[in-house]
Amino acid sequence: MTSILAADDSASIREMVQFTLESAGYQVQCAEDGAKALALAQTRQFDVVISDVNMPNLDGIGLTKALRALPAYQFTPILILTTESSPEKKAEGKGAGATGWIIKPFNPETLLKTLDKVR
Amino acid sequence: MELDMDRFRQIFLQECAENLAVLESDLLALERGSGDEDCIHRVFRAAHSIKGGAGTFGLKAMSGFTHHLETLLDELRSGKRSIDANLVSLMLKATDVIAQMRGDAEGGGEGQSPEADAVRGQLEAALGMAAAPPEQAKASAAQGSGDWQLVMQPHGDILASGNEPLRLLRELAALGFKVISVSLGALHQGNYQPEHCYLGWTLAGPGQIPEADIREIFEWVEDECDISLSRQAGPAEAAPQPQAEAKAQVAEAKAAPEQSIRIDIRKIDALINLVGELVITQSMLASLEGLGGEAIEERFSRGLSLLKSNTKALQESVLGIRMLPISFAFNRFPRLVRDLAKQLGKDVDLKLVGEQTELDKTVLERIGDPLVHMVRNALDHGIEQPGQRRQAGKNPKGTLTLSACHEGGNVVIDIRDDGAGLNKEKLWQKACEKGLPLTQEHKLEELSDGQVYDLIFAPGFSTAAAVSDLSGRGVGMDVVKRNISELGGSVEIQSQLGRGTLFRIRLPLTMAILDGQLVAVGDELFVIPLINIVESLKVEPDCLLKAGGGVVFYQLRQEMLPVIWLAELLGTQGEPGPLPLLCVVEAAGRKLGLVVDALLAQQQVVIKSLEQNFRRLPGISGATILGDGQVCLILDVPGLVSRQVGRDSDSAAVSAA
Numbered sequence: 057m058t059s060i061l062a063a064d065d066s067a068s069i070r071e072m073v074q075f076t077l078e079s080a081g082y083q084v085q086c087a088e089d090g091a092k093a094l095a096l097a098q099t100r101q102f103d104v105v106i107s108d109v110n111m112p113n114l115d116g117i118g119l120t121k122a123l124r125a126l127p128a129y130q131f132t133p134i135l136i137l138t139t140e141s142s143p144e145k146k147a148e149g150k151g152a153g154a155t156g157w158i159i160k161p162f163n164p165e166t167l168l169k170t171l172d173k174v175r
Numbered sequence: 176m177e178l179d180m181d182r183f184r185q186i187f188l189q190e191c192a193e194n195l196a197v198l199e200s201d202l203l204a205l206e207r208g209s210g211d212e213d214c215i216h217r218v219f220r221a222a223h224s225i226k227g228g229a230g231t232f233g234l235k236a237m238s239g240f241t242h243h244l245e246t247l248l249d250e251l252r253s254g255k256r257s258i259d260a261n262l263v264s265l266m267l268k269a270t271d272v273i274a275q276m277r278g279d280a281e282g283g284g285e286g287q288s289p290e291a292d293a294v295r296g297q298l299e300a301a302l303g304m305a306a307a308p309p310e311q312a313k314a315s316a317a318q319g320s321g322d323w324q325l326v327m328q329p330h331g332d333i334l335a336s337g338n339e340p341l342r343l344l345r346e347l348a349a350l351g352f353k354v355i356s357v358s359l360g361a362l363h364q365g366n367y368q369p370e371h372c373y374l375g376w377t378l379a380g381p382g383q384i385p386e387a388d389i390r391e392i393f394e395w396v397e398d399e400c401d402i403s404l405s406r407q408a409g410p411a412e413a414a415p416q417p418q419a420e421a422k423a424q425v426a427e428a429k430a431a432p433e434q435s436i437r438i439d440i441r442k443i444d445a446l447i448n449l450v451g452e453l454v455i456t457q458s459m460l461a462s463l464e465g466l467g468g469e470a471i472e473e474r475f476s477r478g479l480s481l482l483k484s485n486t487k488a489l490q491e492s493v494l495g496i497r498m499l500p501i502s503f504a505f506n507r508f509p510r511l512v513r514d515l516a517k518q519l520g521k522d523v524d525l526k527l528v529g530e531q532t533e534l535d536k537t538v539l540e541r542i543g544d545p546l547v548h549m550v551r552n553a554l555d556h557g558i559e560q561p562g563q564r565r566q567a568g569k570n571p572k573g574t575l576t577l578s579a580c581h582e583g584g585n586v587v588i589d590i591r592d593d594g595a596g597l598n599k600e601k602l603w604q605k606a607c608e609k610g611l612p613l614t615q616e617h618k619l620e621e622l623s624d625g626q627v628y629d630l631i632f633a634p635g636f637s638t639a640a641a642v643s644d645l646s647g648r649g650v651g652m653d654v655v656k657r658n659i660s661e662l663g664g665s666v667e668i669q670s671q672l673g674r675g676t677l678f679r680i681r682l683p684l685t686m687a688i689l690d691g692q693l694v695a696v697g698d699e700l701f702v703i704p705l706i707n708i709v710e711s712l713k714v715e716p717d718c719l720l721k722a723g724g725g726v727v728f729y730q731l732r733q734e735m736l737p738v739i740w741l742a743e744l745l746g747t748q749g750e751p752g753p754l755p756l757l758c759v760v761e762a763a764g765r766k767l768g769l770v771v772d773a774l775l776a777q778q779q780v781v782i783k784s785l786e787q788n789f790r791r792l793p794g795i796s797g798a799t800i801l802g803d804g805q806v807c808l809i810l811d812v813p814g815l816v817s818r819q820v821g822r823d824s825d826s827a828a829v830s831a832a
């Protein structure tokens with residue numbers, strides 16, 4: 057089963073992501089900020105990481121950089137949840153090592169469709 | 176996939192309320208200059224979360240509106256713009272609009288606010304936007320006739336971003352592409368690196384695939400993969416077209432506004448624990464069934480005492496669930512004080528103390544408005560203009576302190592200002608002009624400070640149009656007092672001329688149970704709330720003094736207390752006891768003696784509403800059911816006191832039932 061680590065500081069988004077992905081048969085763990093996600097990522101190997109950009113303690117860009125520095129997450133797909141589709145934002149994510157992005161607002165369908173691309 | 180988004184919307188709305196509170200308090204901190212480095216980041220994240228969530232959960236207006244606020248905050252965060260009072264005011268106004276939108280959504284609406292357009296205009300002006308950017312029409316993909324030819328050459332380091340040519344190929348295959356050839360690139364050269372990508376592909380696909388669909392596959396790898404897309408001459412081969420996805424119909428069911436409460440998980444754990452204990456006790460008692468003999472009696476009584484302590488603990492725990500920190504009521508004050516002080520041209524520092532003090536949700540909800548009223552009054556009439564303060568040798572900046580703490584089974588809320596204080600003479604003068612009853616019966620010298628200050632709670636006082644010429648604070652304070660009395664609480668005033676005023680509100684922790692004193696009057700039993708009882712004593716006939724008009728006073732040490740015979744007042748049956756007792760009760764700073772026949776047990780009673788189950792009775796605040804099943808009425812002491820002492824015409828006057 058594909059396991060996913062999702063980081064977002066908003067409880068409603070976390071619940072929605074978790075519910076959507078679990079309903080689609082994924083195994084999901086959530087973290088409320090980048091630092092917690094990073095700690096979780098070190099306890100086991102996730103197949104995909106989905107992360108919000110703006111979070112306390114460690115933001116999504118920082119999380120991506122930190123994950124890419126871990127051998128276990130060198131090639132793991134990391135999707136950034138972003139509210140802007142501007143080239144600068146994308147470049148920033150890319151520069152940190154993100155695989156792709158999910159543009160907010162997103163609904164369950166777009167989330168699953170996007171995830172399909174990296175599964 | 177069909178998904179009920181409503182369930183998440185509720186979570187979002189609650190989260191949104193929390194984010195709004197962060198916005199407000201941190202914006203105020205920024206304005207005061209007391210915000211730390213994290214402050215602006217927190218504000219930004221709060222706005223950002225609201226925008227994202229609103230968009231996700233179908234509140235388009237809210238999301239769009241919040242976007243403007245977020246853009247402003249982003250400029251602040253990145254240093255493009257600096258903070259000033261006007262900007263903070265504007266952003267607070269925007270926060271209000273979002274709060275209205277949230278309220279609308281909670282009520283089942285679409286998250287609209289009547290002020291949205293006006294404030295949006297101001298935000299846009301602040302952002303320097305001439306007009307909303309026009310919608311960019313999407314270029315439609317040119318439809319050609321020939322088949323597609325696609326050459327893709329991923330860069331060597333494409334894998335390092337978690338992207339995989341295999342996935343790109345899979346998506347292309349789903350569109351109908353087929354691989355024609357593979358180039359091996361530099362694979363055969365000496366220094367092979369396993370984490371590099373060497374291969375390149377040439378693919379062919381049917382001509383009817385929209386170009387945009389093909390380009391979209393490479394969206395994430397624009398600069399990590401070179402592609403060249405061209406059309407080949409020749410007829411197209413029929414290819415499977417991806418099914419157009421039918422858009423899932425979003426159910427428009429409007430959720431009924433749901434009352435929810437966020438509970439500390441530890442409280443729930445404690446509750447579950449207690450229920451476990453209760454189950455054990457129950458099975459212990461059940462095991463005694465059918466047994467006989469002497470031993471059973473002891474085990475039975477042990478079981479009962481266990482049941483008693485479990486029940487009490489469970490009751491406390493369950494009531495604890497409704498307990499919320501008073502910060503829920505205090506949170507609105509930083510903003511309120513700021514706005515009001517600005518409006519009045521005063522400089523006021525607000526201090527909040529004991530925000531974690533917990534009290535019942537119902538009490539909390541109902542104390543909010545009276546608190547607002549008193550804070551407004553303190554600012555309007557209590558704290559002086561900076562110039563006046565300077566002249567009086569005081570700090571030009573006034574201080575208003577709101578504090579809360581537990582005291583016995585009560586919550587004490589203090590509203591303290593360091594303003595001008597109450598002027599007894601002027602208060603008295605005003606009361607005489609108004610013709611308040613107290614002024615006709617007494618002279619100023621006969622009354623205690625508290626009694627004079629209490630004049631501002633008199634109903635007649637509130638109609639004064641211009642009270643600002645004196646330091647009195649009459650506007651609507653009678654309503655404040657009534658609201659507090661209805662909650663079973665009391666207000667007391669202390670003041671020092673030139674130094675400030677303190678309003679002390681005392682409230683029961685909860686309205687569901689109370690500590691009561693059971694008293695007998697004739698053949699009947701009544702409950703007097705323990706919070707109101709000052710002392711109880713034997714009636715010395717010598718101390719009873721008859722005044723005119725059938726009014727009787729009791730001389731208790733230096734004090735003269737009005738006395739009521741409850742048997743007369745309530746019209747009870749049965750002979751009075753041989754030894755009448757006087758129960759001295761107090762409400763709103765006034766004392767009253769109640770003559771009863773006997774004092775019985777003190778116990779916690781569960782309050783049942785008389786209004787809901789029967790009808791409202793003057794002088795009675797509710798009912799309870801005693802252990803033996805007897806229904807027992809609870810006396811409304813504040814009502815009795817105000818009737819007897821203040822003779823407030825509109826307060827609940829007791830008529831013989």
